[in-house]
Amino acid sequence: MHIAVAGNIGAGKTTLTELLSKHYGWIPNFEDVDDNPYLNDFYNDMQRWSFNLQIYFLNSRFNQILEIRKSGKTVIQDRTIYEDAEIFAPNLHAMGLMSTRDFNNYKTLFDLMTSLIQPPDLLIYLKASIPTLVNQIQKRGREFENSIRLDYLKQLNDRYEAWIRGYKPGKLLIVSVDELDFASNKEDLSFVIDKVDALIHGLF
Numbered sequence: 001m002h003i004a005v006a007g008n009i010g011a012g013k014t015t016l017t018e019l020l021s022k023h024y025g026w027i028p029n030f031e032d033v034d035d036n037p038y039l040n041d042f043y044n045d046m047q048r049w050s051f052n053l054q055i056y057f058l059n060s061r062f063n064q065i066l067e068i069r070k071s072g073k074t075v076i077q078d079r080t081i082y083e084d085a086e087i088f089a090p091n092l093h094a095m096g097l098m099s100t101r102d103f104n105n106y107k108t109l110f111d112l113m114t115s116l117i118q119p120p121d122l123l124i125y126l127k128a129s130i131p132t133l134v135n136q137i138q139k140r141g142r143e144f145e146n147s148i149r150l151d152y153l154k155q156l157n158d159r160y161e162a163w164i165r166g167y168k169p170g171k172l173l174i175v176s177v178d179e180l181d182f183a184s185n186k187e188d189l190s191f192v193i194d195k196v197d198a199l200i201h202g203l204f
Helices: 013-024 039-044 046-071 081-094 100-114 130-140 150-165 186-201
Strands: 002-007 027-029 075-078 122-127 171-176
Touching: 002 013, 002 046, 002 150, 013 027, 013 075, 013 122, 013 186, 027 046, 039 046, 046 075, 046 081, 046 100, 081 100, 081 150, 122 150, 122 186, 130 150, 171 186
Parallel strands: 002 075, 002 122, 027 075, 122 171
Antiparallel strands: none
16 A cells, blocks of 8 residues: 655655654655755755756656555655646746746656556645744754745645645545644644544555
C-alpha cells in the first residue's frame, strides 16, 4: 500500500511521516532535501535553477514510486509527484521564473510519467495557514529557507487548496495543522491515527 503526505513548505510532512511510520511499522520514504544538488542554488537564483530543480524532483519521485510499488510493502511517502506539477512548477511559471518552453517540456514529461504509475492509495493533506508555516520553517532553521518570501508561501497555499478541491485519484484525508499539534500532543496524534485507520480499513 502507498500512503503519501502532501502539504506546503513547513506544514509538518516529515514529522507526520515519521510518526505514522513508527506507529504502523510502515517504511518511510523522505524527500531528498539534504542531498539535493540544486536546492541551495535555486533559493539564491530561482530563475536560473527552477527547471533543473523541478526535473530533479520529478525524476527522484518517479523513481521512488516505482520502488514503492516494486517492494510490495506499505510505504509512507513525504510529498508526492503531483505537488511539483500542480503547485510548484506552475507557480514558478506564473511568477516568470520558469520559461513557457521549459514549463511545457516539464509538463509533457510529467504527463508521460504519471500515465505509467498508480496514484497513492491514501493522500494525507496537511492544511496550514501562513503564520503556522512561517513558525514551523523558523523552528527547523534550514539556512536555505530563510529567504522564502511570504507572498511565495501564499501563492503555494492557494495552489494547494485548488489542487485538493479537485483531487479525485484516490482517498483523501485533510488534517488542519493550525488546530492540531501532532508533533508534541499525543491526543492530537491519536486523533489523526483514528482518521487514518478509518480510511485504511475502507481500502481493503
